[in-house]
Amino acid sequence: MTSWFYREWPWYVAGPLIGLFVPALLLAGNKVFGISGNLRHLCSAVLPSRLEFFQYDWKSKGLWNLVFLAGVLIGGFLGSHFGAPYAINISPATVAALNHSGIHDFSGVAPHELFTWHALLTLRGFISIVVGGLLVGFGTQYAGGCTSGHAISGLANFELPSLIAVFGFFAGGLAATYFILPFVIGRI
């Protein structure tokens, strides 16, 4: 194996590989690549509810996708276990900007100052994990998709709704990055 295999894969390897999941799932069984539908399937399966949104046969509609999601979890474990651990090699400018906001530990995939069980009990950890998660759940369902369903599958099929959603993703992401995160991370 070449040396990059054990480090971060170059964008021109990683991107096309991600794109290939679209035809792979279409060919396997006419499935449109997407992840966030699983949140709905899980709610429908786990939380008994009279809400119309969760009244459907999650097994026939979503079992394949829940199995795919279980695979993602396993793949996350496997992927993090080949090669020696290393820090994410982000741009020095981003390191400086994050230092300025109060992030100093760059050793993990996510900053230990925000994403540990201990950090969950701090206000900035709580906002990053719990509030962030809530917005991800609500937003993806309202938009009818996430980065996989809209940004990859939708844009590749030239869907106008997906283009609108992707503009929304970046509008929200930029707003949080410039106006919310520096305050949340730095001043709390």
Place this chain on the structure above:
Amino acid sequence: MTDKPLPDFDGCGTSGADENIRPAFLLVYLLLGVAFGVVLTRSEVLSWFRIQEMFYFQSFRMYGIIGSAVATAAVSIALIKAVALKSADGKPIVIPRKTLGSGISYAAGGTIFGLGWALTGACPGPLFALIGNGVTVMIVAAVSALAGTWVYGWLRPNLPH
């Protein structure tokens, strides 16, 4: 409940209902999921740091990944349509079109998700891949995302779509 039916949720991974899915196919989806989890990890798109770097426009990496992923998927879809390929179960491949409606749900929902994407540094796929990576506190983020999903289901009849 509203008078006129709400548009069906036609986003991520709900198309193509199978009444009786064969275990062999489930194994295929499991293996594809495993491969996707590995790619998410080694591409580092699940990293909060990479998401920050992207939103600060300080690296081409994430844009290169998303751009080449869309290009690869678009070419694949065009090829599948051009030669009218069938899926493994012998059915013609169809990709249902999304309904636009007023477009508000895509703009508003997209923006709300974007806020969460920057805060958690993860979209739904990476959220679960991160748990596999050992960032176990993301279990809480995933449960919180389920709560957000439930809140949407509860408010749905009163939201503009």
